[in-house]
Amino acid sequence: MSNKLHIKLNVNGKDEEFLAEPRELLIYTLRERLNITGPHIGCETSHCGACTVTIDGKSVKACTMFAAQASGKSVTTIEGIGGPDNLHPLQEAFKEHHGLQCGYCTPGMITRATKLLEENPNPTEEEIRFGMAGNICRCTGYQNIVKSIQAAATEMNAAASSTSEAVGSKEVEAAE
Amino acid sequence: MIPAAFEYYRPQDMAGVLAILEEHGDDARVMAGGHSLIPMMKLRMADVPHLIDLQDVGGMSDIDVGTDSITIGALVTQSDIIDHAGLAAAAPILREAALQIADPQVRYMGTVGGNVANGDPGNDMPGLMQCLDATFTVVGADGTRDIPAREFYEAAYMTAREDDEVLTTVTIPTPKGGWAYEKQKRKIGDYATAAAAVQITKDGDTCSSVSIAMTNLSDTPIYSEAAGAALVSTTVDDAALKAAMAAMLEDIDPTEDNRGPVAFKKHVAGVILRRAIERAWSRA
Numbered sequence: 001m002s003n004k005l006h007i008k009l010n011v012n013g014k015d016e017e018f019l020a021e022p023r024e025l026l027i028y029t030l031r032e033r034l035n036i037t038g039p040h041i042g043c044e045t046s047h048c049g050a051c052t053v054t055i056d057g058k059s060v061k062a063c064t065m066f067a068a069q070a071s072g073k074s075v076t077t078i079e080g081i082g083g084p085d086n087l088h089p090l091q092e093a094f095k096e097h098h099g100l101q102c103g104y105c106t107p108g109m110i111t112r113a114t115k116l117l118e119e120n121p122n123p124t125e126e127e128i129r130f131g132m133a134g135n136i137c138r139c140t141g142y143q144n145i146v147k148s149i150q151a152a153a154t155e156m157n158a159a160a161s162s163t164s165e166a167v168g169s170k171e172v173e174a175a176e
Numbered sequence: 177m178i179p180a181a182f183e184y185y186r187p188q189d190m191a192g193v194l195a196i197l198e199e200h201g202d203d204a205r206v207m208a209g210g211h212s213l214i215p216m217m218k219l220r221m222a223d224v225p226h227l228i229d230l231q232d233v234g235g236m237s238d239i240d241v242g243t244d245s246i247t248i249g250a251l252v253t254q255s256d257i258i259d260h261a262g263l264a265a266a267a268p269i270l271r272e273a274a275l276q277i278a279d280p281q282v283r284y285m286g287t288v289g290g291n292v293a294n295g296d297p298g299n300d301m302p303g304l305m306q307c308l309d310a311t312f313t314v315v316g317a318d319g320t321r322d323i324p325a326r327e328f329y330e331a332a333y334m335t336a337r338e339d340d341e342v343l344t345t346v347t348i349p350t351p352k353g354g355w356a357y358e359k360q361k362r363k364i365g366d367y368a369t370a371a372a373a374v375q376i377t378k379d380g381d382t383c384s385s386v387s388i389a390m391t392n393l394s395d396t397p398i399y400s401e402a403a404g405a406a407l408v409s410t411t412v413d414d415a416a417l418k419a420a421m422a423a424m425l426e427d428i429d430p431t432e433d434n435r436g437p438v439a440f441k442k443h444v445a446g447v448i449l450r451r452a453i454e455r456a457w458s459r460a
Contacts, residue, residue: 003183021181022181022182022184022227023180023217025218041177044218045219046211046282052281058284058285059280059281060281060285061281063218064210064211064214064282065214066184066210068186068229069229069231112280116280131280132280133364133365134278134281
């Protein structure tokens, strides 16, 4: 048995400190230790992206990071993006445009999409499909997820221009 | 899904890394992005009693684009490669290839150093680095040494890096001419059924130099000098393309797996090489 490590995380704005074995994967920290059960587990080979969270500005599959690696960092999960009373435009758009059915991929999808739109506020359909390629969905066939992200982008850009905020843009292009 | 227990270290400098490697020998492994190692640990295919996380070791996250050469720190991520404008201008094949590796989440974490040091023939950067004639710098207890990418790969997961050495830097002579990284894969995130890296220059209508390497068609990446030789001093016409494809097929040794039988892989390798050469030539 290995020594436990003292781990500090900021999760959705709240500081968390605990002792954990080095082998504790971040997805289990979130789900079982902190009861943040929006991020899901859909595979054990780092493909599905259901566990996607944002760590220090990067979309990360929380099943492929040890909590120890994330120590000292800020983690945002679907729960930190918005709630029933204050839906994020992406959450609203997934609801409005039927971007989910069983809902199992949705937390990872939306968390990833927040980052995609931050990097590329006006993505084409191709850029959305490529930018979301690390997230698998069994139910929707992706079509309505694309529509949801497009609708959220339009909504967010309208809100941004009405408040005259400068929006940083970074090109994300498809290779194929 | 559940890795075996291990001791975790996050040293602040390379001296700290080397000390742990020296103390624990084969029982210690360094980890960069963790997106090959952790999946292997979760399947219990990698046993790592002492895991050394490199993330706090400074000086390995820079991209320097010089006049004659480019240096890339081992901890530079695939998304760093994609986002670096100066690198895209100086060596566009790197960005083209990086966009075909894995998926967005994996590219935020996975590093150039991990990709080239891993030793899995499925990784794309090893062949790319052989095409570009890159040099890998490793550091160990006895100091640093340089290993050409074309001499680095010995067999699947076997490289010229010793267990107590850490790959720190990739150095690439600034590439010239047209480029292409062409990859056939079953889906996003898959390792290649076949992939080809081509860098080519022309003098008038004639090919003056070319470098060709193939991915995932042997237990190592394959730099095919013969395929290149078949193109030099030609106009890269159909006969020259066929000669290059035939020469390449002599150098590869694919094995059957879920991506297809050997005959199919050889067929795809030829198609992919032809496409890569044609695209690189159109950009030369």
